[in-house]
Amino acid sequence: MSFQNPVFIPGPTNIPEEVRRACDMPTLDHRSPLFGEILHPARSNVQKVLKSKTAEVFFFPSTGTGGWETALTNTLSPGDKVLAARNGMFSHRWIDMCNRHGLNMTVVEVPWGKGIPADRYEEILTADTGHEIRAVLATHNETATGVKSDIAAVRRALDAAKHPALLLVDGVSSIGSMDFRMDDWGVDIAVTGSQKGFMLPAGLAIVAFSKKAMASVESAKLPRTFFDIRDMAKGYAASGFPYTPPVGLLNGLNYASNQLLAEGLENVFARHARIAQGVRAAVGAWGLKLCAASPDLYSDTVSAIRTPEGFNATRIVEHAAKSYQVAFGTGLGEVAGKVFRIGHLGSMTDVMALAGIATAEMVMADLGLDVKLGSGVAAAQQYYRTTTSQPKKAAA
Numbered sequence: 001m002s003f004q005n006p007v008f009i010p011g012p013t014n015i016p017e018e019v020r021r022a023c024d025m026p027t028l029d030h031r032s033p034l035f036g037e038i039l040h041p042a043r044s045n046v047q048k049v050l051k052s053k054t055a056e057v058f059f060f061p062s063t064g065t066g067g068w069e070t071a072l073t074n075t076l077s078p079g080d081k082v083l084a085a086r087n088g089m090f091s092h093r094w095i096d097m098c099n100r101h102g103l104n105m106t107v108v109e110v111p112w113g114k115g116i117p118a119d120r121y122e123e124i125l126t127a128d129t130g131h132e133i134r135a136v137l138a139t140h141n142e143t144a145t146g147v148k149s150d151i152a153a154v155r156r157a158l159d160a161a162k163h164p165a166l167l168l169v170d171g172v173s174s175i176g177s178m179d180f181r182m183d184d185w186g187v188d189i190a191v192t193g194s195q196k197g198f199m200l201p202a203g204l205a206i207v208a209f210s211k212k213a214m215a216s217v218e219s220a221k222l223p224r225t226f227f228d229i230r231d232m233a234k235g236y237a238a239s240g241f242p243y244t245p246p247v248g249l250l251n252g253l254n255y256a257s258n259q260l261l262a263e264g265l266e267n268v269f270a271r272h273a274r275i276a277q278g279v280r281a282a283v284g285a286w287g288l289k290l291c292a293a294s295p296d297l298y299s300d301t302v303s304a305i306r307t308p309e310g311f312n313a314t315r316i317v318e319h320a321a322k323s324y325q326v327a328f329g330t331g332l333g334e335v336a337g338k339v340f341r342i343g344h345l346g347s348m349t350d351v352m353a354l355a356g357i358a359t360a361e362m363v364m365a366d367l368g369l370d371v372k373l374g375s376g377v378a379a380a381q382q383y384y385r386t387t388t389s390q391p392k393k394a395a396a
């Protein structure tokens with residue numbers, strides 16, 4: 001028997017019981033036709049979640065970080081110019097990976113708590129008249145700060161500059177939870193992992209390539225073997241894999257993506273938006289502020305909450321784990337000790353969120369912060385009871 005509480009970290013997320021069962025399989029010969037019956041529907045489901053009609057979807061036994069590497073090494077060559085913005089720990093790590101691969105980075109430094117400045121991207125791309133910049137990176141949802149960036153605006157910046165660079169998007173903490181439009185936004189590569197919106201254990205990098213990104217694969221000179229999508233594509237063409245696939249995880253992905261599509265993507269996004277709004281109501285009632293600088297930037301999957309000056313926010317996370325067996329996220333990098341994070345994505349309901357809010361209140365009261373027990377819960381309750389959680393009927 002397990003009395004484990006739900007986790008409130010922004011990944012890995014809570015795993016629904018049925019998804020766990022879908023991962024738990026007897027050994028299956030991945031060279032038998034049964035494998036194709038898992039692989040192909042999983043690829044087509046992920047394509048639908050990405051709102052793409054043409055993207056080539058690839059799965060690697062890896063994580064989101066491996067997805068970044070897949071994106072870079074399959075499309076770029078050493079010394080290639082790449083434009084990126086640093087506004088949190090995850091965008092920072094992707095830039096660090098680019099540096100370690102010998103790419104030539106132009107980095108727009110952004111205060112943590114703000115989004116990607118599409119206007120700066122446009123200026124830089126417009127000034128690059130020789131089209132030396134080969135790729136533009138964008139982190140859709142900065143999980144460290146709870147900031148959502150406007151990917152459509154980044155696409156408009158590329159188009160306004162008439163620039164042919166590839167648009168590579170980290171959607172690790174947005175895809176499957178927040179609206180993501182691969183085709184509409186002209187995203188060339190979308191990256192995610194299994195353990196966030198897809199509600200699975202960690203272990204899969206999920207990467208989708210546009211036709212334009214596929215066209216760069218042959219000329220890309222960065223070394224790659226494990227993450228070479230040419231080998232992966234060859235495997236898929238024969239309903240196979242270039243090495244041993246994690247069949248249980250892929251079966252789980254097939255199941256989980258089916259569940260998201262059955263709920264209806266717009267319902268999934270509305271559920272996340274509503275849960276997040278309740279959490280933000282609680283934060284306001286506590287008299288605290290989000291790290292995200294303005295409402296247009298608020299993430300629907302994670303809230304990074306600033307604690308009062310002089311208070312070490314990490315104590316909240318430690319105390320919650322120790323005294324209440326509840327997991328919240330710590331602050332990372334520049335905001336370490338300044339924020340704690342409530343993850344509210346994946347398998348989450350309004351009622352689960354109320355439990356997380358109530359726990360955060362107990363913790364803050366225990367630690368002597370000026371937070372009245374029940375204040376955040378009441379604000380969230382008030383929001384939840386006056387809005388509906390009834391999903392609209394999913395389109396067939």
Ligand SMILES: *Cc1c(COP(=O)(O)O)cnc(C)c1O
Nearest residue numbers: 063064065090141143172173193
């Ligand atoms: C979690 C996360 C990653 C890293 O993914 P791993 O699966 O831990 O390798 C990258 N980017 C964002 C935005 C994330 O939230």
